[in-house]
Amino acid sequence: MPTPTADPRRPWLAAAALALLAVLAWTFAHTHDRLTWALETFPVWVALPLMAATQRRYPLTSLLYFFIFWHCVVLMVGGQYSYARVPAGFWVQDAFGLQRNPYDKLGHFMQGFVPALLAREILRRGGYVQGRRMLAFLVVCVVLAFSATYEMIEWAAAVMLGQGADEFLGTQGDPWDTQSDMAFALLGAVVALALLSRLHDRQIARLPAPDRRAGA
Template sequence: MKYISVLLIAFAITFLWSIINPKEGFTCFLEIIPAIIGFLILVFTYNRFRFTNFTYTLILIHCIILFIGGHYTYAEVPFFDYIREIFHQSRNNYDKVGHFMQGFVPSMIIRELFVRKNVIANQSFFNFIIVSICLAISAAYEWIEWWVSISTGEGGDAFLGTQGYVWDTQSDMLFATIGAIVALLLFSKVQDNQLIKI
């Protein structure tokens, strides 16, 4: 419980920081709302289903990435402007970190649910189904970005954050897919070790 309290404090601090003088208020709202919705779901389901500390930590990291993107907008995160200049990149690539985590973290959430609830009997399809779900989540998010952009004009353009890159949508989904695969390859055993303790 102490560890969860630390995570909650970190969540609250970074959330409050993100909403104080953000670059664009409406864009900030759009970027951080998934973290708020996720937080509320976790709070309301906490007594019925508690994830491992490992999974909660990953969720917090993902939320912080969303909060940073919301505060600055994904196209203008200062550190990634610096990286762009150093490596002569054509755009601020912070959004790719966000989309990588959009696959990475959900894959661990889904995997823990699948293992603990014994959702899939045939383990040979386990990772394929998890990656497929993560790709579906990413595609659905791209639909939301598209809809917001055409509905709201300039505010939506900042939310979309393509920065003139014609293949932005496709590369976002690729990064989410890579994130899911990397998480499953590198952290399945770590998660299993935590699951044993439950």
């Protein structure tokens, strides 16, 4: 197999990774609840090493890297304050007369938006699915499965940690919080597919052929 060529984006990706590590350190230093911070930022701890390890043989599109960056920021800010206490959420709550801080819904929207692009990229590049409609359908199924799994993780944390999981759950007294979380993830997936599929396809087509074969 040909050796993958050097990715010209590597300096920018390295700078983005350093920026995320700086935000991670800042949020850790200024959080009021380090257990909640650890739980909320755990996906960042998984994603950054994984992307670093696979960047040479299976680089992602710039579009996906861009939104992964901002998803990580959303997670880290949510971990710093806990989702129910993020100041930006209170501004939106006051501006629109909402009954609760909506920042966690942004988190769940991103939980659908970004995994939709990731699932689409893997399925598209690997040639696992034929047809745009079937691709979109399976991407939505993956997002809903991921969202449901995350809700089960939250449930397990609540069982194991008891009252200590209240900040992590962030339900704010809403009995339908789980259902609305999954609905926002679904909305994020649909928006990502509707707005970005064509741009995503163009970027996938520009990836070097040896790298695409490595991911098949």
